Amino acid sequence: MARQLMTRLQPERWPIPLDRLPAGTVLVGGAVRDGLLNRLPDHPDLDMVVPADALEQVRKLSREFGGACVVLDRERDMARLVLGSWTIDLARQDGDDLTADLLRRDYRINAIALTLTPDPKLLDPSGGLADLRARRITAVNEQNLLNDPLRLLRALRLAAELSMTIDETTLEMIARHRHLLPKVAPERIQAEVLKLVQANSADQAIHLLHSLQLIAPWCSDQPQRTFNADALTKQEQQLALPLARLTQLLSDQGVNELRFSRKQIQRSKRLRRWWMRDQQQGADTLNERERLILHQELEEDLPAFTLAWPMEQQREWLSRWRDQEDKLFHPSAPLNGRTLQTKLGLPPGPRLGELIDHLCLEQAFGRIRSQDDAIQCARAWIHKPL
Known part of the structure; x- marks a missing residue:
């Protein structure tokens, strides 16, 4: 299994040869997990643990191979090397040995290491391989979640991305400690939410989010809509679904408090305003001036606006929206x-x-x-x- 994983990782494509990494370096985290699941992207983020001096090692590698050295946590000795499309994170081993380091991680599927040696080996002290086979997310232990409460939300994001279920005991831990999440920096919560709403199994994870009341301080109180994306192309779905899910999930105050970008906040607020207007007065009954304003404000995001509509009406509007020459759905002035x-x-x-x-x-x-x-x-x- 370790050799198969190494083949999938294609270390010969990495920007740094294995023999230039510090002795004792192991690969951990998402690249190991995703490699075992055979879902690696073209440029996986490489998280590595080194015995000591991670920051100094990154500085040395940046001098040798170019790229940028970014200090992630000076106290914990963590740094990032950015080389083109690649990011390589090095962290000093946390604990007396690698087993201790792995047992301090969040979930078992993230607590697997791969030695980068000619005869590679997998280290799995918590049972992550069994969880991968069972498509299950299980906390290594409860205290690890308390050490960084963002990990409570990360379980749902991983479930959405990997189409996995969360272990019942772990769900109880998340529910028990949900009050700790507001102590986390809002930008970190925002990053997890953005990844969650973009995932294939986001709708199930969002339902679970509401059941656990995990992000209740930022949630919208609007009725939940059922989205039907069958009429959209894959590219249109990638544009529309994350925005629609985000707008339905978070209130206007929530997107502000979690410090989303100005553009994300504007798109979400516009979509929510037109959704509410559509509930009060169907879009087809708007007067000409109102219809024009709708298409001016939602030109980019019209597919998201139509997601909860009946299929026939949705197809009609999408057909016109796909026609770039349609002057109502893509309004512009004929003269400047x-x-x-x-x-x-x-x-x-x-x-x-x-x-x-x-x-x-x-x-x-x-x-x-x-x-x-x-x-x-x-x-x-x-x-x-x-």
């Missing part, structure tokens, strides 16, 4: 401000902006089909009574 100033002698100011909005609306609903149409429409609008 500079052209209008040149041809019509208009000064810059609010009235020019109002005219551009008017032309955009007329084009969106098919009443402008050419630049000549746009000029005539603009002249008519300018000369209409105020």
Whole structure:
């Protein structure tokens, strides 16, 4: 099994030859787990444990091979080497020996090590291999979860990514200590949530999140919608589902408190606002101005907006959205401000902006089909009574 794992890892592709790593280096964590599951990405993150002097070893390797040395935790002697698309983390062994180090980790499936020797061996002191075979996530022990409460949330993220179940005793531990999660830096919680909503089995994990009330301080109180993504292409699903799940999961206050990016916050708030408007008044019944604003605000995220709709209505809107020439679903002004100033002698100011909005609306609903149409429409609008 160790030799098969080494073959899958393809160390000959790594940016650093094995013989340049410190003596006694072992590979741990996600690369070992994902390699055993045969789900390695092209450039897996390589987490390694070294006997001593991890930071100094990373500095030495960065000088020899180029790249950047990033200090992750000076006190615990952890550093990262970034070489192009590769990241290699080195950490000093935590404890008297490697077994002690592995037994301080979060979940058994993450507590497996691979020696990087000509005759590689797997070290599995907690039973991670059995858990991988059973597709189960089990805590190494309860205290390890308390040492870093983010690990409570990580179990659900791993379950979503790996399509695994969480051991019942571990679930009890998570429920028992859920009050500790708000003590974790919000940026770290945000990173786990983002990974969770992007995962294939995210919906089951989100249901479990609600059952455990694990992120209750940040959750939305809106009714849960059932999403149907069958009408979307795979690429559209990758765009729409994470945003829809995030918007349904977290409140506006929650996305702010967890310090999501400004763009993520804006997208989530817009989607939530239009969802609520759609519940009050169906999108097909909006007047022209309201429809235009909807498509201006949700042009990028329209598939997410339609996820809870009946299939027939969803297909109709998606068909139009996929047509980049559809002027309602991809609204734009037929003439820019500079052209209008040149041809019509208009000064810059609010009235020019109002005219551009008017032309955009007329084009969106098919009443402008050419630049000549746009000029005539603009002249008519300018000369209409105020």
